[in-house]
Amino acid sequence: MNTHALLQKYNVPGPRYTSYPTxxxxxxxxxxxxxxxxxxxxxxxxxxxxxxxxxxxxxxxxxxxxxxxxxxxxxxxxxxxxxxxxxxxxxxxxxxxxxxxxxxxxxxxxxxxxxxxxxxxxxxxxxxxxxxxxxxxxxxxxxxxxxxxxxxxxxxxxxxxxxxxxxxxxxxxxxxxxxxxxxxxxxxxxxxxxxxxxxxxxxxxxxxxxxxxxxxxxxxxxxxxxxxxxxxxxxxxxxxxxxxxxxxxxxxxxxxxxxxxxxxxxxxxxxxxxxxxxxxxxxxxxxxxxxxxxxxxxxxxxxxxxxxxxxxxxxxxxxxxxxLGTSSIGDAWTAMGQNYKSVEGYTKAIKQGKFPIYRGHALSQEDLILRQHILNLMCRFETNWQEPDTQLPAIYEALEKLTEMEQDGLLEILPYQLKVKEQGRAYIRNICMAFDARMLSKQPKTMIFSKTV
Ligand SMILES: C[S@@+](CC[C@H](N)C(=O)[O-])C[C@H]1O[C@@H](n2cnc3c(N)ncnc32)[C@H](O)[C@@H]1O
Ligand code: SF4
The missing domain is CATH 3.80.30.20 (tm_1862 like domain)
Incomplete structure (x- = not known):
């Protein structure tokens, strides 16, 4: 498939995965x-x-x-x-x-x-x-x-x-x-x-x-x-x-x-x-x-x-x-938290002696495993689930979604392993999206992400 056709197919809104869940x-x-x-x-x-x-x-x-x-x-x-x-x-x-x-x-x-x-x-x-x-x-x-x-x-x-x-x-x-x-x-x-x-x-x-x-x-x-x-x-x-x-x-x-x-x-x-x-x-x-x-x-x-x-x-x-500071996001591995985004909201909480965290997420066991796979893909263009504690039903669901990308020559699905091909690197955000169980279970009603390419 040529670049133009791939773009037509895969250039959709998606996260940049600086965290999972996003x-x-x-x-x-x-x-x-x-x-x-x-x-x-x-x-x-x-x-x-x-x-x-x-x-x-x-x-x-x-x-x-x-x-x-x-x-x-x-x-x-x-x-x-x-x-x-x-x-x-x-x-x-x-x-x-x-x-x-x-x-x-x-x-x-x-x-x-x-x-x-x-x-x-x-x-x-x-x-x-x-x-x-x-x-x-x-x-x-x-x-x-x-x-x-x-x-x-x-x-x-x-x-x-x-x-x-x-x-x-x-x-x-x-x-x-x-x-x-x-x-x-x-x-x-x-x-x-x-x-x-x-x-x-x-x-x-x-x-x-x-x-x-x-x-x-x-x-x-x-x-x-x-x-x-x-x-x-x-x-x-x-x-x-x-x-x-x-x-x-x-x-x-x-x-x-x-x-x-x-x-x-x-x-x-x-x-x-x-x-x-x-x-x-x-x-x-x-x-x-x-x-x-x-x-x-x-x-x-x-x-x-x-x-x-x-x-x-x-x-x-x-x-x-x-x-620390306005809008900053902290990551404590099993939870993430974000500070107030405005200077006023942030300083008000601090003056009251309170942590200025206004929202956050506690990671479930499934989040923790999926996060590791998404990290592996973003950092190494591959992941594997050979170890039992890295396996999840969501991985097999992701693989089903990825068969089309495999047919398009973007990745390779091997036993217990996924490898992104050179041509697939441009679509790494799309590949990670197949593992994003949180997003897949609740598609956004309004635009939240920029396009993947
Ligand atoms: C906080 S900004 C840079 C620091 C400093 N304020 C400056 O402008 O040189 C960090 C980087 O985010 C990137 N960035 C900001 N807005 C962006 C956008 N809409 N799309 C892609 N990258 C963006 C830019 O490359 C920018 O250098
Ligand atoms: S407004 Fe300009 S100077 Fe300020 S953070 Fe954005 S890119 Fe940097």
Whole structure:
């Protein structure tokens, strides 16, 4: 079957599987804050002396709205918001420290947003010392942050390096000026070059570029030009995301709808980008991700130890991820919980001395097994159910659904094993959907997910 026909058949709305069950399928009505606290404590007691814990801080502010953006942001030029937000984050951290009862061993720390570099370097220093003073940092800890090239200063890079950060992710999306205008996000190649070179000079060991295919005004030429520029800077990792068009959630995306590429063109841009990256020596690892062969995530992929959580792909697998800040999602393996999304709702709960979790899900035994299969597929493009405790009726139901994809040459079903073929990688979200018993039992009535390709 050719690419066009495959797209016609399989390009349907579907999740990106940074969790299972996916957030719209959480059983919120059955979930109590106490479930979350118990799960956190249990996961902590198991993991603290072993692999340690992960921490995600959501810093939601941005000075200007990029109209394509699907993240949870608060647009403001008023930097007076920094201090009270930092106070709230530190108070939330104290709530967790009381609950954990023992000094956490920190293995992974990620600052996401919004724009973490919206905060002044001295404020990031204040926030992070407040957090780090109360933990023991694991020897092989992995600290990373998202950096907007337009407002990341040498002081930001120095401050965060001194605090232990060694990895940064630069939001680029596309280098073409017209594409940048269409998405209201202007940044020059020179800016990106300056930060990349400076980060390396300071000692950062991994620089990631976020790029997107399927943006308005993209063409074969803009993709080729973008990758030519990317290749001159040789980032260690590249996330080449599929543009998620969700105008019912992000109305600003309507502003450029008439300039969006057709589905088949969008897929062609991915194939083009992928082949340019492979010619330049990058490996495709997981969904939408590439890395130089010697980079840590590449190695983890090749060794089969790569993991995926709400922060995306990671080299570290911990049983407890605590998310601090607005909209952050925590994952305690047997339960997940999300914080209030608005700055006001979040800070109000904190001021009252309450955990700002407003919804969550306690995983059933079936969820736990299906989650492992979905993780295996997303991280290794294969899964197996040889062990009795990995088997479920839902797997055999999934296999029935996948026979058509097998006939279309996208995957191989072997005894107790499923392997995704090279051509099937583009449809990994569809393959995972066959295992998504929660979604299959309750089809959405309204649009909730972007399209899979
Ligand atoms: C929180 S944002 C980036 C951090 C920083 N604020 C910046 O813009 O550079 C994280 C990444 O999510 C991706 N992203 C945001 N909205 C998206 C969308 N609608 N579709 C696909 N990827 C998106 C972008 O690649 C972006 O760099
Ligand atoms: S892409 Fe980054 S800077 Fe732009 S609005 Fe989204 S989070 Fe903010």
């Amino acid at each position: 957030v719209p399928y959480w059983e919120e009505d059955k979930f109590q804050l106490n479930d979350w606290k118990k799960a956190v404590k249990k996961a902590f007691d198991i993991s603290n002396q072993k692999e340690g814990i992960s921490l995600y801080l959501h810093l939601p502010f941005c000075e200007r709205l990029c109209t394509y953006c699907g993240c949870n942001t608060r647009i403001t030029v008023n930097h007076a918001v920094e201090d009270p937000y930092i106070e709230a984050l530190l108070a939330e951290w104290d709530l967790y420290l009381d609950l954990l009862g023992e000094k956490p061993r920190l293995r992974e720390l990620h600052l996401g947003g919004g724009t973490p570099t919206f905060f002044q370097p001295e404020n990031l220093q204040k926030l992070l010392t407040g957090i780090l003073d109360k933990v023991e940092i694991c020897e092989d800890a992995n600290f990373s942050f998202e950096a907007h090239p337009h407002n990341t200063s040498p002081e930001h890079l120095q401050t965060l390096y001194a605090l232990g950060f060694r990895r940064l992710s630069l939001g680029i999306q596309d280098f073409d000026a017209e594409v940048q205008m269409a998405i209201n996000r202007l940044q020059s190649f020179e800016e990106v070059q300056e930060i990349t070179l400076l980060a390396r000079k300071i000692g950062y060991t991994s620089v990631n570029f976020d790029l997107i295919y399927g943006l308005p005004k993209q063409s074969e030429k803009t993709i080729k030009d973008t990758f030519e520029k990317v290749n001159t800077l040789r980032p260690d990792r590249i996330a080449f995301y599929s543009y998620a068009h969700v105008p019912w959630l992000r109305p600003a995306q309507k502003s450029f709808e008439m300039y969006l590429p057709e589905d088949s063109m969008k897929r062609y841009f991915y194939e083009l980008g992928k082949s340019l990256l492979e010619q330049a020596g990058y490996l495709e690892i997981g969904m939408d991700h590439f890395a130089l062969p010697k980079e840590a995530l590449s190695k983890a992929y090749q060794e089969g130890s790569m993991h995926r959580n709400f922060m995306g792909y990671t080299t570290t697998s911990t049983k407890l991820l605590i998310g």
